[in-house]
Amino acid sequence: MSSNPFRIQNPQPQPQRQPRDLRKVNQQVQAVDLKVQMKMKNIKYKIGVVSGKGGVGKSFVSSNLAMAIAASGRKVGIVDVDFHGPSVPKMLGVRGQMLTADDKGINPVIGPFGIKVVSIDFLLPRDDTPVVWRGAIKHSAIKQFLGDVNWGELDYLIIDMPPGTGDEALSIAQLVPGITGFVIVTIPSEVSTLAVKKSINFARTVNTKILGVVENMSHFVCPSDGKVYYIFGEGKGKKMAEEMGVDLLGQVPLDPSIAEANDAGEPFFLKHPDSPTSKEFLNIADKVIKIVESNQ
Ligand SMILES: Nc1ncnc2c1ncn2[C@@H]1O[C@H](COP(=O)(O)OP(=O)(O)OP(=O)(O)O)[C@@H](O)[C@H]1O
Incomplete structure (x- = not known):
């Protein structure tokens, strides 16, 4: 019996895989797309939200974060390049709307606070249609999302x-060389913070500033007695942020x-404006704004 239970046959011996040469990654990042660059010039700050x-x-x-920044009166756009799990339209309450086109390009869907939204979700024929794309197609889609959309003048693109x-x-690192920085999202578990360290090292490899870390699901406040529980453990996000500087x-x-709000397709920030969570998002937005706008 074969020792390969999957019965996958390699027709030829494969050369040994080399680790990715970081210099090559940097060279690729230098190859800039002019059309995208023209559009990106009209956007003051571009912030990538990443997670390990x-x-x-x-x-x-x-x-x-997009809603909290937009609530300050700044003009905001959001581009969802999470092709396999596009959830931004639902979380902004604009799921089911369509992108339109005119002779200047593709018009984004307009969300809360006038946020311009582009996502593959607006183009999928059915809820359960999977996106089965190789890297080259994703690259070309990202290029179109950035370069063919009528973003106009924006203060922030998330x-x-x-x-x-x-x-x-x-x-993204290659197409938006002037990216302002990354916001990194983690939960306070070892598994997640370990993966985040890789994202931080990736950001450093492509010379992108890390604006900071948001620790999501950091604690649970019991509604009956107000007691705070640290479900995944206490202080792990803080410790990781300190360790990574x-x-x-x-x-x-x-x-x-x-x-509940996300599942119902209702923007949380609008539905619960006075909640501690929405106030925390206003604080996070304030910090991000201070970091990027004082660096000008
Ligand atoms: N702080 C929170 N409290 C409760 N539920 C949350 C919280 N944050 C996110 N969720 C829920 O967790 C699920 C995952 O959230 P989300 O889609 O934003 O994650 P993601 O990191 O973008 O996932 P992926 O990258 O795999 O698409 C969603 O159902 C969302 O409603």
């Missing part, structure tokens, strides 16, 4: 990136009303 692992609330943080440091992250921008609680 999936399911830690990156899209929730992207969407609510880029909701897929988890990890794969093709999309490299495409990056700022902790904020701590967002684990809260069933967040999951």
